[in-house]
Amino acid sequence: MLWFFIFVLLLVVMNVWTMVNSLFLYPLRAGKHEEADQKVSLLVPLRNEVDNVEGLIRSLSSLTYPNLEMLLLDDHSEDGTYEKLLSLTVEDARFTVLQGKELPDGWNGKVHACHQLSKKAGGDYLFFLDADARVVPTVIEKTLGTMKKRKAAMLSGFPFYPNHHFLSHMLVPLQHMVVLLHLPLFMANRTTKPMFTAACGIFIVIERSAYLAVGGHESVKDSLVEDVHLAREMKKNGYRMILANITSSALSYMYESNQETWAGFKKNLYTGIGRSTWMVVFLTLLYAILFVLPGGLAIFGMITGALYLLLPYVLLITFKMYVDARTGHPLWLSFLMPVAGMLLIAMMWASMLVHKRGRTYQWKGRSYQ
Known part of the structure; x- marks a missing residue:
């Protein structure tokens, strides 16, 4: 259970860091x-x-x-x-x-x-x-x-x-x-x-x-x-x-739509992280661990009755709810953070593949490399 303790500690640190960081x-x-x-x-x-x-x-x-x-x-x-x-x-x-x-x-x-x-x-x-x-x-x-x-x-x-x-x-x-x-x-x-x-x-x-x-x-x-x-x-x-x-x-x-959201994020994400393949890989692993894994553990815990496995999900909700409260967004979004994490990972890869395949980003009727 050492891995679980370390994981919980990591999520606690993420919460504390975000709260302190927001003061600036x-x-x-x-x-x-x-x-x-x-x-x-x-x-x-x-x-x-x-x-x-x-x-x-x-x-x-x-x-x-x-x-x-x-x-x-x-x-x-x-x-x-x-x-x-x-x-x-x-x-x-x-x-x-x-x-x-x-x-x-x-x-x-x-x-x-x-x-x-x-x-x-x-x-x-x-x-x-x-x-x-x-x-x-x-x-x-x-x-x-x-x-x-x-x-x-x-x-x-x-x-x-x-x-x-x-x-x-x-x-x-x-x-x-x-x-x-x-x-x-x-x-x-x-x-x-x-x-x-x-x-x-x-x-x-x-x-x-x-x-x-x-x-x-x-x-x-x-x-x-x-x-x-x-x-x-x-x-x-x-x-x-x-x-x-x-x-x-x-x-x-x-x-204004799901399609526009997808196109906008696809245009900006890979460029926003310096068009670095290694950064995409690193962030994929980081977000999978911090944002997606707690959701999977919570589902497994409820199925098996091991309710302690819900703790990482609770800490993830606390983290996202604090951010949403600071910025005025609906607090219910925090419960869907594992879904948002998966979508963010998918968007990073979609954005990178446009560049890797030599295609162009499309936005408002114009094409960009």
């Missing part, structure tokens, strides 16, 4: 006397986002920060996104709607759209937000207050995800879990070491001077995970980049 994920809070002397450019790239336009504009229209411009760029949409943007923003002078240029060779589509937006922006801070995001009215005050308090040139965070499909429920909230489990947040938020970095392209705020100094999005023009790579460029150049818990201030309707 900064909350998003406005300063006591937040001034609006610095202009903010809120920048949103859109490609075939007609279903998100109304909710996006309603959310952005409620922003209370006074020194604000909002630039929306339609990236060759084919579903009427551009026309709907024009019709819903005509009465608010803070909005400017742009049409994107043709995608040059060697550029990722979203990266090129963000690059074009940055060229038109006049703010001291650039706030890159995805079209499927919704934010609270005071999000800019909170973000600037946090950045100034922490002396950060860049801030990013993973939003709350109100999922409505099985795969999205299982996979999307795991982004929070992966950060809290794998990333030493003390090092990530208090040092400029590039290896300790994570970011979410849905929500990025960056000082314009620092952005230009590192080469902006042009420095990561061919990246499929440009958010992380841009954050690393910031740290390589000595700028402080921090992660914040933004779940009470921003949400994202990230994927």
Whole structure:
């Protein structure tokens, strides 16, 4: 039974580590006397986002920060996104709607759209937000207050995800879990070491001077995970980049269907772990042990009456429930963590095989290597 004791101890350590590590994920809070002397450019790239336009504009229209411009760029949409943007923003002078240029060779589509937006922006801070995001009215005050308090040139965070499909429920909230489990947040938020970095392209705020100094999005023009790579460029150049818990201030309707969830994760997962086969093998073994095995032991224990075998599953639930409670996601998701673990493993292999077979990743009508 030594193996069982070691396994239980490992899960206890995982719980304690995650709880301690989460203490260094900064909350998003406005300063006591937040001034609006610095202009903010809120920048949103859109490609075939007609279903998100109304909710996006309603959310952005409620922003209370006074020194604000909002630039929306339609990236060759084919579903009427551009026309709907024009019709819903005509009465608010803070909005400017742009049409994107043709995608040059060697550029990722979203990266090129963000690059074009940055060229038109006049703010001291650039706030890159995805079209499927919704934010609270005071999000800019909170973000600037946090950045100034922490002396950060860049801030990013993973939003709350109100999922409505099985795969999205299982996979999307795991982004929070992966950060809290794998990333030493003390090092990530208090040092400029590039290896300790994570970011979410849905929500990025960056000082314009620092952005230009590192080469902006042009420095990561061919990246499929440009958010992380841009954050690393910031740290390589000595700028402080921090992660914040933004779940009470921003949400994202990230994927609209199971098929879109599968395609999105397949595009990003293998690239996100450095396209390393050895890392896929290592994470497969790690997740099989930590996330899948407790479920198997629990089933075996209930069948045989060896109820002590349920203990690893209880510890796994505790771990996931803590993460979900911190990030506002439904607590019932924790009971399905073994299923989510199996799906995450399957997604890693599916993502890797696309690259290994010389195929391309498909996203929003474009192909990427």
